[in-house]
Amino acid sequence: MKFRNFKTVPRMIFGRGSFEQLDDVLAEQRQTDQDFVVFAVDSVHKGKPLEGRIPALPQDMILWVDxxxxxxxxxxxxxxxxxxxxxxGNNPVSVVGLGGGSTLDLAKAISLMLTNEGGSASYQGWDLIKNPAVHHVGIPTLSGTGAEASRTTVLTGPDKKLGMNSDYTVFDQIIMDPDLIKGVPTDQWFYTGMDCYIHGIEALNGTYINEFARAFGEKSLDLCREVYLDDHPDADEKLMMASYMGGQSIAYSQVGACHALSYGLSYVLGYHHGIGNCIVMDVLDEFYPEGVREFREMMKKHNITLPKGITKGMSEDDMQKMIRVSSGLAPLWDNVYGPDWQQHVTPALLRSLFEKM
Known part of the structure; x- marks a missing residue:
């Protein structure tokens, strides 16, 4: 048996106010006066206080991402x-992602594509990246996706939604400052945090589970419960660590049915990952009964109402696309059912689940 030699983020800073150390981190990468940094920043922060705190030098590039x-x-x-x-003709000495999971994924992807030829669609899959990325830093301003910890950057391509899964994708440095996630709208805070909660449920109930993944997954779920059920006074710190630990858990295990179906849903209907996961989770009683029960308890506590009937009246062509994308995620279904997953994951099963949404 060959064990995975998995890569984790080598350097991290955690704590309120730690964002102020970004300049020091980047100074280590700058060797000459011409060296420049690219800051890929969620455009929601444009014109907001955070913009004025970005330690950009005159030669640097601020890339506002949509x-x-x-x-x-x-x-x-x-x-x-x-x-x-x-x-x-010169690459930056670092690419800094500042935002939620999508922004962090874009920063990862840019850092990879600056050193690998061709379009990013050709690298959707597992271990297809050939060359190390430009140095890249992840700074979440939303917590839950685990993008700061993971070896993937999830992208929607011309014919599938699938990440560039690679050891080179992992951030070289992350800064986790709980001050940066204050004031997030409740719906967004809930949907993004539930991505983390669902990571834990899928990993702990999967065939890939092992004690490494279990240790991180169980603690991540405990922290999620303190945030979403107990209203803990240190909720921001706890959610930030739950997100990181959730990402670590699936690094040595795998996600499952919810993510597989969510990929199909968002590929066709365009739902963001967090809310897409929530829509799917609400119909997965047969897969994760206890997790779904607790998830609904969290929804009720925070007055979250999910969209309903979203696949009603959908064209057969779109339904088939969703089924094709979801059924193509072999490692996820292997984690649900084991090596004989194809006997279980039939078009009829997937259709029945999508129709419940």
Missing amino acids: VTDEPKTTYVDALTIEVQKFGK
Whole structure:
């Protein structure tokens, strides 16, 4: 048996106010006066106080990214070209992602595509990246996706939604400052946090589970419960660590049915990852009964109402696309059912689940 030699984020800073150390982190990468940094920042922060705190030097590039839609391979390629034009033949010494999971994924993807030829769609899959990325830093301003800890950058391509899963994708540095996630709208805070909760439920109930993944997954779920059921006074710190630990848990295990179906849902209907996961989780009683029960308890406590009837009247062509995308995620279904997963994951099963949404 060959064990996975998995890579984790090598350097991290945690604590309120730690964002102020970003300048010191970047100074280590700058060797000459011409060295420049690219800050990929969620455009929601444009004109807000955080913009004035970005430690950009005159030669640096602030790249405002639009995450209205889930990150697309075409958008990654367009942003990469912008950076290449700005650099006039030189790569930045670091790419800094500042935002939620989609922004962090875009920063990862840009850092990879600056050193790997061709379009990003050709790297959707497992271990297809050939060359190390440009140094990249992840700074979440939303917590839950685990993007700061994971080895994937989830992208919607021309024919599938699938990450660029690679050891080179992992951030070189993360800064986790709980001050940065204050004041997030309740719905967004809930949907993004539930991504973390669902990571734990899928990992702990999967066939890939092991004591490494279990240790992180159980603690992540405990923290989620303190945040979403107990209203803990240190909720921001706890959610930030739950997100990181959730990402660590699935690094040595895998997600499952909820994520597989959510990928199909968002590929066709465009739902963001967090709310897409929540819509799917609400119909998975047969897969994760206890997790779904607790999830609904959290929804009730925070007055969350999910969209209903979203697949009603859907064209057969769109239904088939959702089924195709969801059924194509072999490792996720292997984690649910084991090696004989194809006997269970039939078009009829997937259709029945989508129709409940």
